[in-house]
Amino acid sequence: MIRFDNVTKVYPRSTRPALSDVNVNVERGEFVFVVGPSGSGKSTLLRLALREEKATSGSVLVAGHDLSTLSARKVPRFRRGIGAVFQDFRLLPGKTVDQNVAFALQVIGKPASAIRQLVPETLEMVGLEGKGKRLPHQLSGGEQQRVAIARAVVNKPQILLCDEPTGNLDPKISLDIVHLLDRINRAGTTVVMATHDADTVNDMRRRVVQLDDGVVVRDEENATYLAPEGDK
Amino acid sequence: MKVGFVAGEVWSGLRRNLSMALSVILVTMVSMFLLGMGLLAQRQADTMKGYWYDRIQVSIYLCTENSLQANCQGRAATEAQQESIENQLKAMPEVKQVFHESEAEAFERFKEQFRNSPITGNVQPGDIPQSFRVQLADPTKFAVVTSQFERAPGVASVQDQEKVLKRFFQIINWITAFSVFLAGLMVICATLLMATTIRQAAFIRRREIGIMRLVGASNWTIRMPFIIEMLVVAMLGVGLAVGMLWLGLRLIFNLGFNRVVLDKALIGANDVWALTPWLFGGVILIAVLTSLFTLRRYLRV
Known part of the structure; x- marks a missing residue:
């Protein structure tokens, strides 16, 4: 459903890549946490999947579209099949x-x-x-x-991308939100949620892709996450 | 895209950016008014040209015994010379009509024209030379007649009324050029103001635009409210300008000038209506192009 092959993303005017040589494959119906400290590349990963950014190299395939070759004209139609939620709600x-x-x-x-x-x-x-x-x-x-x-x-949508959806919320409310996402996932929607909130990850015990400095350092099923000190 | 939804977006957009919308209306109005004035002045000049040129005559005065012109050599034109001139004139394709005014007729006409002036008493028949009044098929071709008869035997002078009118039309041309120049500046102003307005409107609605892009609204869906907004304000401006032109024409021209004499020589409401589609078309084009150009940055995916 979402497939990153050797994806590297370097933002203009930045020497350090935000993502470097990332390989991730998310199957239809999966629920995946993307974790890691701030600046580890979680948001970049989601932005690439939403075609808000283009990969510097490598290929990004989402819902059957090759995003590196998808023309700008076809982006709106592509996005109709993807839901997105952000930390700041954007209402x-x-x-x-x-x-x-x-x-x-x-x-x-x-x-x-x-x-x-x-x-x-x-x-x-x-x-x-x-x-x-x-x-x-x-x-x-x-x-x-x-x-x-x-x-x-x-x-x-077939896919729901969530960028720190609980970042502004209390722990109790955060769990409610993640449970809601879980219910949406069980109804068939593929969910990818970026977070650095260890509690929600540990509560759910789902697949965890951990990023550090733009590199995938861990990709495990039924995993937990121990947030580094000072990043919670 | 539902009509009601777009209309709602347009309305709320105009309400949120009312002062800018108002300034676009006013600037568009002034620029189109100036442009309209310039174009109407030109039409007025053209109408007058047609009116006067139809009446323009080239007068060929023949020599009398008292003529001082070198060409006459102190002798009155002979009948043979007069006949030759008349035949030549009639043979010219440029000439529409020729009539001969004898000395007696010229004297009568003079007495009639200056009947209230004491000068008539001193003028005798024969003081005013006989002449050919030549009506040209194409009034601009007067030079042909002038050049052919200026030095012809028996011709004292060739006078052509075109010279007088030329100065007058020159002035109208300057007024037109100046008014169109001002209008051009104002159109630039209006275009820049539209661009600024759209940029501000897009900034005010950046959240909406962001969400539209996020959920996959097409670029045309995102653009449409802005374009329609611009069209609404720009067309209001043109509408007001056309109204002002019409009103100005009625008040200043048709009522202020002497209607009886110059009626056929004056432009009227029809000329304003003839101009209207061009003003609207031009402004619509400017509004749409400016919108599309200004919004590019907000639509980059």
């Missing part, structure tokens, strides 16, 4: 919860009838039934992240 402050989720469907031209059905359905799935009329600032951090997750999955 639109002027729109209600309903509108925020509906926005993702409106801008890709979904018919209004489908939107009317999908939005409440998805909000119920993430546990926000009855909060559709609220504005983001009237919600807690955990609830806001649920809205962001609802928006990411409302179009039923």
Whole structure:
């Protein structure tokens, strides 16, 4: 489903590669944690998978697309099959919860009838039934992240990429969010979650890909993660 | 892409960036007004040219006994000379109409024109020379007539009214050029202001744009609200400019000038309407191109 072959990424005006010679293969339906300290290349890995960046060398295959040759014109259509969630939620402050989720469907031209059905359905799935009329600032951090997750999955993507989704949340709320992602995963969506939060990783016992200085130093099933001191 | 959704985005975009939208409207209005004025002035000049040129005559005055011109050598034109000139004129393809004004007719006309002036008393028949009044098929070809008859035997002088009008049209041309030049500057202004406005609007909506790109909205979906916004404000500006041109024409020209005399020589609302599609077309083109160019940076995937 997601396949990195000998991928190296060097950002312009940087001498040190953000990722160097990374090989990772994520199968359909997997749940993978990408862990490592800040600056280890987790976000770069996700940005490459989302085609927000292009690999300097090596090939990135996502959902059947070779991203190194995918033309810019075809990027939007590719992204419709991928959901993405971020640490900072990225909700639109002027729109209600309903509108925020509906926005993702409106801008890709979904018919209004489908939107009317999908939005409440998805909000119920993430546990926000009855909060559709609220504005983001009237919600807690955990609830806001649920809205962001609802928006990411409302179009039923094959893959959900999460970049530190619990980075701004309390440990208890973080676990709730990861359990929600787990439920989405069990429904068939491939989930890749970058985090440096050891508790959530250890709670889940899923596959862990550990990065350090842009290099994959560990790739294990049912693994735990011991965050380095000072990086929690 | 649903029409209602785009309309909503456009409306909220305009509301959030109202002062910029207003300035684009005003600058577009002023630039298009100036351009329209320049073009209307040119049309006015053209209309007047047509009007006057139809009436322009070349007058060939024949010698009298009192003529001082060297060509006359102190002798009145003979009948043979007069006939020869008339035949030559009639044979010229450039000439539409020739009529001969005898000394007696010239005297009558003079008395009629200056009937309230004491000068009439001193003028005798014969003081005003006989002449040929020549109407040209193409008024710009007056030089042909002038050159052929200036030194012809029996011709005292060739006068052509074109020279007088030329100065007048020269002035109108300068006014037009200046007004179009100002309009050009204003159009540059309007274009830059549109670019700035779009950049600001895109900045205000950077979150929306970011999310649209994230969820895979097409580039046209992202661009459309901006382009429509620009079109709305730019077209409001042109609309106002056209309204002002029409109003200005009515108030200043058609009511202020002497209608009876110059009616056919003046431009009217029709000329404004003829200009309107070009003004709109030009502004639409500028708005769309500016939007596309300015948004490139925000759409790079």
